[in-house]
Amino acid sequence: MDLPVYADVVKAHEIVQKYAHRTPVLSSSGINKMVGAELYFKCENFQKVGAFKFRGACNAVFSLSEAEAAHGVGTHSSGNHAAALALAASMRGIAAHIVMPINAPDIKKKAVAGYGANITFCKPTQEARESTLAAIIAETGATEIHPYNNFNVIAGQGTAAKELIEDKGEFDVILAPVGGGGLLSGTVIATKHLLPVCRVVAAEPAGADDAYRSFQTKTRVPSVEPKTIADGLLTSLGERNFAIILDKVDDIVTVSEENIVAAMRLIWERMKIIIEPSSAVPLAAILEKKVDVQNKKVGIILSGGNLDLGNLPF
Amino acid sequence: MDLPVYADVVKAHEIVQKYAHRTPVLSSSGINKMVGAELYFKCENFQKVGAFKFRGACNAVFSLSEAEAAHGVGTHSSGNHAAALALAASMRGIAAHIVMPINAPDIKKKAVAGYGANITFCKPTQEARESTLAAIIAETGATEIHPYNNFNVIAGQGTAAKELIEDKGEFDVILAPVGGGGLLSGTVIATKHLLPVCRVVAAEPAGADDAYRSFQTKTRVPSVEPKTIADGLLTSLGERNFAIILDKVDDIVTVSEENIVAAMRLIWERMKIIIEPSSAVPLAAILEKKVDVQNKKVGIILSGGNLDLGNLPF
Known part of the structure; x- marks a missing residue:
């Protein structure tokens, strides 16, 4: 099985930076105070088509x-x-x-x-x-072109973390949501090369916890009847993605639907940006104290901002 | 009556830039294509407390x-x-x-x-x-400290347009919403000094059109039982604000409630940022073709992003 390495992310970036936005990295002093950490949000909700994809x-x-x-x-x-x-x-x-x-x-x-x-x-x-x-x-x-179980797709998704680290320097932890694993596998390849001691933790809705279970059992299990508002995270892990994740990711944690909505609302209200529910999953993990971020510098990939404004959970 | 001039905006900026965010200026190629103009949005929704205020x-x-x-x-x-x-x-x-x-x-x-x-x-x-x-x-x-009929407040509000022009250069038109007139009077002072040929046009909800009527009749008339979703624009024009506006602003146009909501939704959906209804009023004027922007470079001050997410108009 051919798996990308950091050199492939660099090659991907040469292409991606010609066509994609170099999205901004935003912070909120209010949220930082609330959680006792320094959070940096990589805003892929501002990416073309509204998502890291x-x-x-x-x-x-x-x-x-x-x-x-x-x-x-x-x-x-x-x-x-x-x-x-x-x-x-x-x-x-x-x-x-x-x-x-x-x-x-x-x-x-x-x-x-x-x-x-x-x-x-x-x-x-x-x-x-x-x-x-x-x-x-x-x-x-x-x-x-498979949405995530694809060599070049994985390398391309890794460019978001590469930019985040280039723009903001070292991190103690980088968090990403996990669905099929395209974003997470790219993120961990880039992060572990650039910042070997930085932890990479994935967050997943408890109602679609196939990645969590796969990671725990070291066996790729499918997503069966997943149920979550985070509609970008319903799919099962890809084969390539799982291999990379099992090898490199430090932890996968799960969060409740209630905290996904609370985290999404917090980002909307405090940061005045629109994110889709999937993007809120890492902050939900922080709110649930599933990830230790106290006094740490934390990067979070906001995966996208596409959702139906006529059907909001609040 | 003491009225600020551009030198007061410069002095204000020396203070303001120490404490306020230099907010970003964003564009949307989708919205630009839709309206046939080049629009630059000065994002005061990202300002401290969520507003230019x-x-x-x-x-x-x-x-x-x-x-x-x-x-x-x-x-x-x-x-x-x-x-x-x-x-x-x-x-x-x-x-x-x-x-x-x-x-x-x-x-x-x-x-x-x-x-x-x-x-x-x-x-x-x-x-x-x-x-x-x-x-x-x-x-x-x-x-x-009056919210808008105050010398230093007006000079301070002018710093948003000053930054917009410093960051993006010349404009054909700059648009701002008008309520009490603090933002508009500051904006027109800064703009007419830096870009004497740039038009400055204000947009106001038809349901709270005291500035429009005051501008037409050259007499300051009060806002009587205003009714609009743009709750930042309910107040009557201040005396100082009106004097500056009458002297320098090129036009004031009114827009429907329906188009305020449509413009707000357009910005939310395409730009993935949260703005309050008052911020959407200038884009509503463009959607209604009340301002000629064809092939023009247009600056728009987004006044703020504070609203009740539990009570949205869509």
Whole structure:
């Protein structure tokens, strides 16, 4: 199994920094006082398409050879990865074939269509998604770009932590949410190379705790009927992602739905920025005291800011 | 009547930049494409206490002589000015006497108390607010700091436009919301000095259009039973503010409630930042085509980000 290392993150960054925003790192003296630590939030909610996903998609698309690129790229996704891949493909001027479940929210369908992707709708099952995509790939010769279990995607996601450390120096702990593990695996590769003694801790909703259980048992277990407001974290860990996480991550902790909402609201109210529930999971872990941050300098990757404003939990 | 000029804004900035955030200026390529202009948003929602008001309060508090300061400052306010004055006073280590109507929202009472102010509650009438404050000032010798009809407050508010122009260069138009006129009068003083040919246009809710009517009739008319979601813009124009506005502002336009909410939602969704309804009024004017911005470079002061997340209009 080919796994990226820090040199791949550096190579990815050469590509990503041409197309993505170097997002700001924000702090809140109010939140710092409340938790007794110095927190630095890397704002991927301000990234293109509103999520860190653009980094990985961008690296994957621009790492293709000319011959590969000519056939386009494909994926099945109803979320941020679809929009990210569509935008990256349009930037390179190649086709993006996106398979979406027919019941995906209209706003997501529109966003992906707005980036000029070819959308194929399918039944809302994993099997239908995979078989529909396989047929399209067989027909077009497009390269499949998996949302997280992909070498170049992982290396691309690692560029957020690289920028965070370049901008703010040393950290005692860096926290990221974990769903499929793309962001976490990229983050830990970058962090452990640049700051070998910095702890990397992942936070996961208790209602979708497959990464926690996989980490505890050292065996990748699937996410079965996950239930959480953090809709970016429903998926099971990827194979490559799990290998990297098991090797390098210091700890994975779980948090309650109540604290995800409380942490999200705290960031909205104090920092005046919009984050999606998945982004609030690391701060929720701090509020629950699942991570020791007392008097420490802590980096937190805010994964994105896409959510339905008409359906808020407060 | 003593009115500040640009030199007073420069003097204010020497004070303000020591205590306030130099807030970022953000853009959205999506919104730019939608409106056919290049918009730059000065993010006072990220300012201390969550609003531009901290600039004016800070300048007023730190412009006092030692002898004056020893007696503290006072104001009546249920909004951002109270919090701003309380924080500025605490930074100087002097007393802030804040008169608040007894029906002010709990969250605002707590915020002001949290900055260490002496709060006196009164009946929710203008008369009670004024007489209560007068009694406190007679007793303590505190200096009254009016929220907008105050020389140093106006000069302080002008520092936001000064920073915007320093950071982003020339503009064709700069837009600000108008309530009491503190932000608008400061903005126009700074802008017309630095960029004499730049237009300065104010936007006001149609449901609280006293500034529009005052500007049209060249006579200051009061705000009578104003009704708007933009709760920072309910007040009548101050005397000093009106004199400056009549002399220097190019135009005042009004917008509908519907477009204020649409503009607010657009900024939340596209820029992932939280602004209060008052901040959305200038973009609402662009959406209504009340201001000609086609192919122009436009600065917009986002006044603040304080609102009740439990009571959103969408």
